Every structure is written in C-alpha cells, then in structure tokens.
Amino acid sequence: MSQSQPLRIEDPNLWSFGTARTQNSKLWFVNNKNLEQHCLAYLAKYQEKYGVEIYAKVFQGNHFHLVSRFPGCNRSLFYRDYNARMAEGVRRHVATFEGGTLFERRYSEQALPSNEDLEEYFFYCALQPVSSGLCERIGDYPGYNSFDDAVSARKRKFNLIDWASYNEAKRNNQNPKKKDYIKTYYLKFTRLPGYMSMTPFFRQS
Secondary structure, rough: OOOOOOOOOOOOOEEEEEEEEEEEOOOOOOHHHHHHHHHHHHHHHHHHHOOOOEEEEEOOOOEEEEEEEEOOOOHHHHHHHHHHHHHHHHHHHHHOOOOOOOOOOOOOEEEEEEEHHHHHHHHHHHHHHOOOOOOOOOHHHOOOOOOHHHHOOOEEEEEEEOHHHHHHHOOOOOOOHHHHHEEEEOOOOOOOOOOOOOOOOOOOO
C-alpha cells in the first residue's frame, strides 16, 4: 500500500530539520523587511505557545529551513499554525503575490538523532547564503540568518496584537483599544550541546 505523504514520527528526544518551499519556487522571501519581521514575530509566538527549542532559522528566496526540537510532540501543530501565518504575511506584504497556496506541499522534515547531526545542520543553515553563491560572508546576507542571534545568545522582542481577544471584546461591545491587546514575545535560540558554556560572541559593528 502506498502513502501520499511521508511518515512523520513525533519524538521529543530527536532534533528536527524542517523545510518548506514555495509553489513553483517563486521568490517571495526577498528584500522584504516587513514580511521578514512578520514571520519572525510569529515564529516567536509559536515557539512560546508550543514550547519549541529553536537552534537555527534561515530564509532563502523561495524556502526556509528550521532546526528545532519539539519536547511536546507537537511539531505538526506548530508547522500548521506557523506556515499559515507565513502565508498570511506574504498576502499582506508582497504586492505581486497572485494569491492561492503559498507552499508547494506540507513541510519536509528530517530527524537529527545525534549531536553531530544537529551541529552539521546548524552550520548548513548558517552557510546556506554562502554556499548558494548569494554572498561571500554570512554577515553580508541581506535576509535573515539566525547565526549571529544564536552565537550571541540574542533575544529578539516582538509585539503582536491578540486578535482573538480583541475581536471577542468588540463582539461584546466593549469598545476595545488595540494597544490594550498587545502581547510581547521573545525569539530565542537554544545553544548547541557542547557549546553551552561558550562565551556568547558579539559581532563588531
């Protein structure tokens, strides 16, 4: 018996390398800071909601990579919500987007069973822009690459409106103010095993 989708097993002890690619490899994630901030903000939100450990994240023009671990065995729920918000962001912030489905299929996922595998894919993400020929140095890449945030233990702060609570208040005729429904999230990266005691590195500006 054949199956239309690859078998995905949730294991709280395994790291995960996930990828999602756009329909027809369209380059929607290029030179768009508003879209980038939208996607990072919701990454922070769902990291908190689902208790995800995130090690690496990189946007390429037509796909993204994410190295993570899901102690709550909720990877499919995380990707369902996060990819939906990414699609929402493209519709909102990319004027030339034709509409329809953003990603060509469900996310692809590869289990990373060892520390060596985790380290390999961490640096695979970090060096993607260089290996793809988009820049000569990681720091020259104009899109988001988590390498600096990860090695410097930097937390990025994002504010998002809790639209569900806001709209519920509107339905109850409470005349709500959006500023009262802002929630703050922090995107943070987990250090690699074996690097936990390493002094955070800060790039010179």
